[in-house]
Amino acid sequence: xxxxxxxxxxxxxxxxxxxxxxxxxxxxxxxxxxxxxxxxxxxxxxxxxxxxxxxxxxxxxxxxxxxxxxxxxxxxxxxxxxxxxxxxxxxxxxxxxxxxxxxxxxxxxxx
Numbered sequence: 001x002x003x004x005x006x007x008x009x010x011x012x013x014x015x016x017x018x019x020x021x022x023x024x025x026x027x028x029x030x031x032x033x034x035x036x037x038x039x040x041x042x043x044x045x046x047x048x049x050x051x052x053x054x055x056x057x058x059x060x061x062x063x064x065x066x067x068x069x070x071x072x073x074x075x076x077x078x079x080x081x082x083x084x085x086x087x088x089x090x091x092x093x094x095x096x097x098x099x100x101x102x103x104x105x106x107x108x109x110x111x
Contacts, residue, residue, distance in 0.1 A: 035094060042081070043074040043103040054098045061086045074103055 038053040042065070045053075050062035057065075061084070068084045069075065078099055081087050 035098075037095075037098045039098050039100055041100045041102045042078065043069065043101065054095055056091060056095055075101060077101065 035055040037055045040049055040053050045066075047059065047062040047066050050057045050065060051059050064084050064086060065081065072083075075081065078092065078096060078101055081092055081099075082089065
């Protein structure tokens with residue numbers, strides 16, 4: 001009788017442990033980790049500033065952002081970043097809080 005009781009307790013403990021692990025994984029799935037960084041003006045930031053301050057921006061991506069800006073002029077919208085190779089909607093959604101859009105409208109603009 002004692003052996004059955006110990007087996008039952010062991011199985012119960014194992015079941016509880018599996019439920020806890022499954023619950024923990026379910027809680028973390030679909031959640032985006034908190035990103036830390038600083039806000040930069042996407043129309044003025046250098047490659048180094050982008051990499052240093054904006055999370056998830058690699059040196060290669062920063063280089064492509066600056067090159068796109070040099071070739072096409074200032075970004076008119078943040079969504080225009082989607083035209084840069086390597087950028088996608090998920091990345092834009094995640095780093096949008098770190099991006100400012102200032103300086104559009106030419107040299108006479110007071111924006």
